[in-house]
Amino acid sequence: MKSHPYHVIAREERPKQSFYNGGILLVMMLGLMSCSQKQDFDLPKKVTFNQHVAPIIHQNCSPCHRPNGGAPFQMIAYRDVAKRAKMIRDVTTDRYMPPWPADPHYRSFVGERFLTEKQIAMLAKWVDDGKLEGEGPAPDPPHFADGSMFGKPDLIVPFRDSILLEGNNLDKFMVMKVPFEIPRDTFVRLIEFVPGNRQLVHHMNGHLLTYEFDKKKDVFEGKHVVTDVNAAINETYKTLALANDDGTFPTLTPSISNYLPGVLPAIYPEGIGSYAVSRKAAFLVMNMHYGPSPVDAYDKSYFNVFYADGPPKRPVKEWILGTFGVSAIVPPLVVPPEKVMTVETNFTVPQDVSLLTINPHMHLIGRSFKAWATTPNGEEIPLISIPKWDFRWQYFYTFHQMLKIPKGSIIHAEGIYDNTLNNPNNPYDPPITVVEPLSRDMKTTDEMFQFIITWLPYQKGDENVSLEPDVRLFKQ
Ligand code: HEC
Structure with missing residues (x-):
C-alpha cells in the first residue's frame, strides 16, 4: 500500500490561508506575485463591473450574499460590491x-465553489x-x-x-417537535431547513415521524x-407527546434533514431517496443547537418541503464511520494539550456499493481530513x-456521478487534530485535553471524528448516473 504524504505536502505548498493573521504577509505576497509570477492568462485592459465582475460575483458570491442567503451582507448590485471592494x-x-474547504484537484464535487486564478486576478x-x-x-x-435555494x-x-x-x-x-397536517398522504423528495436566526442556529438534525391517520387524534398536542437535553429520552418523548394515542410509536425516518453552516441539502435523482409522508406528521428535531449570545434573541426557523412524484425505487442508506459509528477510531480520540495528533478509522465495504454523498465531521481543533478507498486489487x-x-x-459533498466502491474495499479516513495555540480556533487558552463526547448531547468544544457516507446497493450502470441537481426541481 502506498503511503499518503498528501496532506503534508499540500500544506507546505499552499500559501497559509489565514486571512485574519496574514494581512501584512498577504500584501507582501501579492506584491511579489505581481512582479515575479508570469500569468498564463490575459486580462482585459479595462475591467468593468458590468462586463467582467458581475458574472463572477453573481455566480459565486450572491447565492449566500443576498437577503436571507446566510452571509452577513449582500453583494448583487454595483454599489454593494464597490463598497467592499478591497x-x-x-x-x-x-x-x-x-468557502470550499475540499481540494478540488483531489476530488471534484457537485456545486463546488472556487474561483480560477484568472477570476481572482480579474x-x-x-x-x-x-x-x-x-x-x-x-x-x-x-x-x-425567497427563503429557499430550490425555488417554491x-x-x-x-x-x-x-x-x-x-x-x-x-x-x-x-x-x-414540529408537527403538521397535509390534505393527503404523499412522498417527499427534498426537505430544506431554513434557520430563522442565522447568526445563532448552529446545527440541526431532523427526523420525520409519520402517523397513521386513525392512530393519533391531535399531532399538535403536548x-x-x-x-x-439530559432528560431520559422516554421522558422527552412523553413531554412532546410523540406516541400514538394507544401508546405505540409512529414510523420514524431518520436524518431527513441536516443543517450545518453552509450545507446544502442533498438532492438525488428522481426515484432515489424519496420517502413517504402521511397526512399527520411531525419533524422530530434532535440536536437543535444554538450558539452563545450575549443578548436575548429569538429564532423561528422553518422547513421547506418539496414533494416527489412517487415512492422511492431505491431508498438511500447511510454509514457513519468514527464517533458513534460502525468503525473504531485509532488511537482513541483523546487529544492532550499542546499536541498535534493523527487518528484514523477503517471500514471494510461489505458489498458492491454506489456512493452518493460524503460528509467529514470534526469540531474546532480539527486541522485536516482525508479519506480514500483501497480496492481488493490495491487500486486507490x-x-x-x-x-x-x-x-x-x-x-455534504455530492459526487458528480455515483461512485462505485467494490465489495471488500477498505475505506480509510484520517484526521489531524491540532490542540496547540497555533490553532486559532482552539477554544481553550491554555489548551486542555479534548475528548469525544460521552453522550450524544455534544458541545462544540468536545471533539468528533466522523465520516458519514450515503450509498445504495450497486446496480450496473450506476457509475453513469449523474447526481447534478435536476433543473426541474428549481421551479423559479
Ligand atoms: C456558501 C455561502 C457563501 C458564499 C458562496 C460566499 N460567501 Fe462570503 N461569507 C459567507 C458568510 C456566512 C460570511 C460571514 C462569516 C464568515 O466570515 O465566515 C461571509 C463573509 C464574507 C466577507 C467578510 C469577511 C470578514 O472577515 O468579515 C467577505 C468580504 C465575503 N464573504 C466575500 C465573498 C465573496 C467575494 C464571495 C464570492 C467570490 C463570497 N463571499 C462567497 C458566506 C458565503
Missing part, C-alpha cells in the same frame, strides 16, 4: 471566499484600477426565490413559536420544545481531502 479582493486572493485588477462600473446597462441580478416549496412548516434564546453566552441544546479511489479544516463549512 475586502473582496483580499478574501478571494486568500481563497477564504467562496477581481483584483478591477479593484486596483478604480472599480469601474462600465458602460451599458447593469447585468440582470440573479433570481433567488410545496409546503412550508414553521416552528410553532419563536424560541427565546437567553443572552447568557451559553450554547443551547434543545429537542423539538409541548413542542424540551430544553433539558480518492474520496476527499480537506487540507485546512474549517469548522464553519461542513458540506
Whole structure:
C-alpha cells in the first residue's frame, strides 16, 4: 500500500490561508506575485463591473450574499460590491471566499465553489484600477426565490413559536417537535431547513415521524420544545407527546434533514431517496443547537418541503464511520494539550456499493481530513481531502456521478487534530485535553471524528448516473 504524504505536502505548498493573521504577509505576497509570477492568462485592459465582475460575483458570491442567503451582507448590485471592494479582493486572493474547504484537484464535487486564478486576478485588477462600473446597462441580478435555494416549496412548516434564546453566552441544546397536517398522504423528495436566526442556529438534525391517520387524534398536542437535553429520552418523548394515542410509536425516518453552516441539502435523482409522508406528521428535531449570545434573541426557523412524484425505487442508506459509528477510531480520540495528533478509522465495504454523498465531521481543533478507498486489487479511489479544516463549512459533498466502491474495499479516513495555540480556533487558552463526547448531547468544544457516507446497493450502470441537481426541481 502506498503511503499518503498528501496532506503534508499540500500544506507546505499552499500559501497559509489565514486571512485574519496574514494581512501584512498577504500584501507582501501579492506584491511579489505581481512582479515575479508570469500569468498564463490575459486580462482585459479595462475591467468593468458590468462586463467582467458581475458574472463572477453573481455566480459565486450572491447565492449566500443576498437577503436571507446566510452571509452577513449582500453583494448583487454595483454599489454593494464597490463598497467592499478591497475586502473582496483580499478574501478571494486568500481563497477564504467562496468557502470550499475540499481540494478540488483531489476530488471534484457537485456545486463546488472556487474561483480560477484568472477570476481572482480579474477581481483584483478591477479593484486596483478604480472599480469601474462600465458602460451599458447593469447585468440582470440573479433570481433567488425567497427563503429557499430550490425555488417554491410545496409546503412550508414553521416552528410553532419563536424560541427565546437567553443572552447568557451559553450554547443551547434543545429537542423539538414540529408537527403538521397535509390534505393527503404523499412522498417527499427534498426537505430544506431554513434557520430563522442565522447568526445563532448552529446545527440541526431532523427526523420525520409519520402517523397513521386513525392512530393519533391531535399531532399538535403536548409541548413542542424540551430544553433539558439530559432528560431520559422516554421522558422527552412523553413531554412532546410523540406516541400514538394507544401508546405505540409512529414510523420514524431518520436524518431527513441536516443543517450545518453552509450545507446544502442533498438532492438525488428522481426515484432515489424519496420517502413517504402521511397526512399527520411531525419533524422530530434532535440536536437543535444554538450558539452563545450575549443578548436575548429569538429564532423561528422553518422547513421547506418539496414533494416527489412517487415512492422511492431505491431508498438511500447511510454509514457513519468514527464517533458513534460502525468503525473504531485509532488511537482513541483523546487529544492532550499542546499536541498535534493523527487518528484514523477503517471500514471494510461489505458489498458492491454506489456512493452518493460524503460528509467529514470534526469540531474546532480539527486541522485536516482525508479519506480514500483501497480496492481488493490495491487500486486507490480518492474520496476527499480537506487540507485546512474549517469548522464553519461542513458540506455534504455530492459526487458528480455515483461512485462505485467494490465489495471488500477498505475505506480509510484520517484526521489531524491540532490542540496547540497555533490553532486559532482552539477554544481553550491554555489548551486542555479534548475528548469525544460521552453522550450524544455534544458541545462544540468536545471533539468528533466522523465520516458519514450515503450509498445504495450497486446496480450496473450506476457509475453513469449523474447526481447534478435536476433543473426541474428549481421551479423559479
Ligand atoms: C456558501 C455561502 C457563501 C458564499 C458562496 C460566499 N460567501 Fe462570503 N461569507 C459567507 C458568510 C456566512 C460570511 C460571514 C462569516 C464568515 O466570515 O465566515 C461571509 C463573509 C464574507 C466577507 C467578510 C469577511 C470578514 O472577515 O468579515 C467577505 C468580504 C465575503 N464573504 C466575500 C465573498 C465573496 C467575494 C464571495 C464570492 C467570490 C463570497 N463571499 C462567497 C458566506 C458565503
